[in-house]
Amino acid sequence: MDMEREGGWGKRLRACLYPGFSFLCLLWLALRSGRKPSRLRYPCQQAAAVHASWIIAAAGAGMVRWAYKGKGGRRRFIAVPALVLVASLCVAVGGQSGVEAVGREVPDLEEAGMRAASLSPPAWTGELSDGSHDVFAVTNVPVPAAGNPVHAGVDALIRFLDEGGVSFYRSAADYPGAGPEGIISTDDVVLIKVNAAWDQRGMTNTDVVRGLISAVLRHPDGFTGEVVLVENCEGGPDYNQVHNNAEDARQSFQAVVDSFGDPARVSASSWWSFTDEAVYEFDSGDMRQGYVLLGNNVSYPKFVTGRGTCVSLRNGVWTGSGYDKGRVKLINVPVLKSHNATGVTAALKNFMGVPSIHKTVNVHHDLIYQGFMGRMMNEVIFPDLNIIDAIWVSPAHPDGPAGPYSKAVRANVLLAGKDPVALDWYAGKHVLYPISGYGRHDPDTPYGEGTNPYHDGTRNTGYPYNAFRVMLESTASVLRQGGRDVTLDPARMTVRVRDLNVGLRWSGGHCVTGVDSPGTEWHFAEGTTREGFEEWLCLQNPQGHAVRAGIDFMTGEGEVTTHSLELAPHSRSTLHVNHLLGPGKDVSASVRAEVPIVCERPMYFLYNGAWSGGHCVSGVKAPGAEWYFAEGTARGGFDTYICIQNPQQQDAEVRITYMKGDGENSQQGLTVKGESRCTVNVASFLGRGDDVAHDFSARVESTNGVPIVCERPMYFLYNGAWTGGHCVSGVQAPGAEWYFAEGTARGGFDTYICIQNPQQQDAEVRITYMKGDGENSQQGLTVKGESRCTVSVASFLGRGDDVAHDFSARVESTNGVPIVCERPMYFLYNGAWSGGHCVSGVASPGMEWHFAEGTTREGFEEWLCLQNPQGHAVRADLAFMTGEGEVIPCEMELPARSRVTLNVNRVLGPGKDVSVSVRASSPIVCERPMYFELRM
Structure with a gap:
């Protein structure tokens, strides 16, 4: 009996479902169309009309019966216009009843x-x-x-x-x-x-x-x-x-x-x-x-x-x-x-x-x-x-x-x-x-x-x-x-x-001078995983055995995140910092290893959603109380920053002295908390202007003696056309002599030499250009005390698309006044990839040089520039180390007082991630420029 009753209620419920649905469709039709009859053409209205049409028809039939069942004409008088209204509604919705196309489906x-x-x-x-x-x-x-x-x-x-x-x-x-x-x-x-x-x-x-x-x-x-x-x-x-x-x-x-x-x-x-x-x-x-x-x-x-x-x-x-x-x-x-x-x-x-x-x-x-x-x-x-x-x-x-x-x-x-x-x-x-x-x-x-x-x-x-x-x-x-x-x-x-x-490919280039020896400690002041930035750490292990390395990432808020990894013998390893730390973090990094290794930090970016490029620096082996930068500007089209890492537990009191192109100086003070980093937007302090008063060199000092690490990233729209960025680590002391392995006055490249004189006495400077054809040229100038000077190389050497316009350089203070030098370059590489790179000079040639980063993947072109400042030929032995532990040797002969350029892609072939160690029979200087176009 209960089962029969339950079945009966179920049947009744099912019988009411469609009428109820149809009534809701009619209600939707009325409410949604409202005072807009044109909406009856909308597909949702038409579908509702199809399901509600039988209610309209039933209402019409019921009205006819009601009109003729009663006595007198009053009902007919009411019913006739009502029927006209119902018929009109039927025509309105019925004339557009189908929502399917006639003929082929539109579209496929x-x-x-x-x-x-x-x-x-x-x-x-x-x-x-x-x-x-x-x-x-x-x-x-x-x-x-x-x-x-x-x-x-x-x-x-x-x-x-x-x-x-x-x-x-x-x-x-x-x-x-x-x-x-x-x-x-x-x-x-x-x-x-x-x-x-x-x-x-x-x-x-x-x-x-x-x-x-x-x-x-x-x-x-x-x-x-x-x-x-x-x-x-x-x-x-x-x-x-x-x-x-x-x-x-x-x-x-x-x-x-x-x-x-x-x-x-x-x-x-x-x-x-x-x-x-x-x-x-x-x-x-x-x-x-x-x-x-x-x-x-x-x-x-x-x-x-x-x-x-x-x-x-x-x-x-x-x-x-x-x-x-x-x-x-x-x-x-x-x-x-x-x-x-x-x-x-x-x-x-x-x-x-x-x-x-x-x-x-x-x-x-x-x-x-x-x-x-x-x-x-x-x-x-x-x-x-x-x-x-x-x-x-x-x-x-x-x-x-x-x-x-x-x-x-x-x-x-x-x-x-x-x-x-x-x-x-x-x-x-x-x-x-x-x-x-x-x-x-x-x-x-x-x-x-x-x-x-x-x-x-x-x-x-x-x-x-x-x-x-x-x-x-x-x-x-x-x-x-x-x-x-x-x-x-x-x-x-x-x-x-x-x-x-x-348009969303990131093109540019970066360049670093090699480090003269591996080390057990490396520091990087700059780094970010913000939107539009991709940060990496490249670690070279030149040893014949595995090495354990630990990395401390320090944020601006004082948070420290530690990561460790094992480096295979004679290999390179790459760490994607974005994947490790997640997005939206500004970080410095300190790397420590059991035995000496080599570290670099390449970064690729779309700065402010507009300027694509990349920059790369080698780490510095130890913090210091004083850092110098020869290059810097607050002109339009350039955004210059100074990044300061304090890897110590004690706060560092920092003073930045800006030595401007007009001979004036400005100073800025700040505190960098222990185990943290700080970023200074230079234009927010100096203001902007398209004149020499807004070109500057900088000295960054820890006035309370707490050792710090400093870098200077710059992002730019060069001459309104070439976008990119470059970054250098500061040097810890001025010197009387600086060397650069890379440089060119070919078309599509603008090369400069920036000279900072942090002393009160004027510096008499001589630049010797050692060209790719074996010839040398010299240029002399005076750099006023506590100021900076910029040399446009092409204005002295002229332009030309040949080896005679590729050069290395030695910059000397002939009167012994210590100076600081950098070499920024801006380019449209192969007429397609715009960008820039910059390096600080090295104080002296060396017998060996090491580079942790390098790749011949699609979209990358890697070069090695080798400067021989000696009066005799020098033999250089190169060892390329892949991520799989393979070591690929290469030998080179460097003529006296010249530069030689090696296309690494041609030597190794495509698809290899490599570090390289260079050892020479006499002291030389090495740089590694790379040019790229990334599909992000």
Whole structure:
């Protein structure tokens, strides 16, 4: 009996499931469509209508029965209009009942995915272009790192815009994306108009939005304004979607906002919350949030930000006594996708997220034929920049504007421009259409028919096949009437395209002088695992037995992390510090071993997301109380730092003396805590300037005698063209003689010799250039006391692409006044890899030299430069040690007073990581320059 009763209830429950579901569909249809009948064309509405249609039909039949069952005509009088209403609803939903395409599926997503993966948008320079309608596209945008707000694609796009004359930041700073006529000032209210009305791939990519916010906050002059995500959301507060367009689908817009941790700095405003509130402007005394209605479908929001700033989208920031329109900047960030009415959703269609959704009628007709978005843009703050998110695109018609995960393809493209019409034309024709193969996405399609199905077998959506073109033309016409210069003419556009598979390669070079003997202790003041930096430690064991080494990493907060490893005999080992310590740490390192080894620290970087390169130093064997650097500058295009490691337990009191090119000195004091590191940004102390007063040498002293270690990294945009960086360890004392094995005056290289005179007496200096052809040249100069001097070698030797313009150098103080010397070089290696490197001179030649780092992997070219300052030929024996313990010998003959260059790649072949030890029959000098291009 109980089982029968349970079965009966189960049957009843199952019988109620579909009617209940159908009723919910009807409720959804009513609530979601609201006052917007055009939404009945949306796929989700159509699906709901299919399941609710039997309720509508049953209601109609029941009404007929009720009307004729009763007496009199009153029921018929009520029933007739009701039946007309029901019939109209049936026609409205029934006429669009199917969501499947007629004929072939549109598009074939597998084919679309392959097209997206191989997409190569064209670039051109329009013959009538004046820069007003330029389109910028970056392709092969890399997947962003989890948890990192910086988006490499967004940053690359900002740099690319700057190269094309569109500066993102309004600033005089020498910084990527900055310019005096830039878009964003330090105290602006930056509105980012996203598409939040849909979920999955139908919404703007939240990784892109997070990266854009991060970029704004990194304004070179310091950002004191606020960033606000804005959208009318159409159906409710959709900033908290469950299924989002991001690598982490849980990352909603609200999660992005919250990740920045300060609602007064980054917030979101959902205009849906007051979409029905008709209000007046702030200057009328009406402080409510809501919509100001202008008529003809046009309305605009006035609202309050997370900081409490009152903003009118038409007039700007309300100050209490007037409006500051210039402080509001609008960045329009749509997602690129198919739309079943307008053909394409991009910059123009995304502006549909501005007006009150309940104060508009016949939206799609107005959009396509009457230039509705043009009227909107003419009445409110015009977008300062449009950025189209095409990381994922939704080419499936007629599912647009929905963008389900299952019907989207990854394109990894970002596009930008100031002219939304030109940008949409390009995005439809050269991004979406090549992926979808669907002619409605091509603004130049010759088909304008309204047949059902269309000529290609797809069903009619109620609008002409070329609706996208019609919308572009009508909108452009209205915008021109409002004084906006927009175009659909490709001859007026210049299109720039950058492939980030190439653009995100890190190229550069580094160079070190070998160490004259292995040691049991090595110290490195610099090191970081911040975003954009890759740090390594290379350890050479020249012994015939295994060696145990321990490494102490010291942070700026005094934290010490210890790591140990075993080094195989006659081998090199490589340690990736980022993997060991994790991201976001500034570290110094001290290496200790049981028996003597050799250590170097190469680093590769994309500095500030813009300047790629690398630098490398050999460790120093012991801390000291005094360190000297001959090179340094606070000119524009150079960022110079001094890194100080204190490996002792006691705090070090440090004084830095800057000896400037104009003969003046400046001093800076600081404390470096025990077992920690400190970084000094020199420009923050000396200021910036493009004159000799901002070139400097430096002496770093521990005034309380606590031994320290010092390095000086520099990052640069050399002559506005070559990016990179270099780093040197300081020398512990001036000397009367310094040697450099490397140097060239060939084309594509600018070589300098920097001379510091820390003494009060002037130094008489002679430079001897020992050239690759065996000839020598000498140059004399005077370096004033407590100052510095820079020698441009090419201005003395001239230029030439031959061995006569390769040189080694000896720098002597002929009157015995001790000096300090460095040799920075800047280059465009092989016409392709820009960068720079720098070394401190060595005080004397040696019988042996050791290098822990070296590789002949793809993308690396390694050289050895050997200087023989003797009056006779010298024999050099080289031993290359691989990671597998293999030792590869090489012999060389060095002519008297000359330099010899060895291409290590040619000697060893490709694919080898090597250290090298050089032993000579008489004292020589050795350096190891390396040039590279890394795919990061």
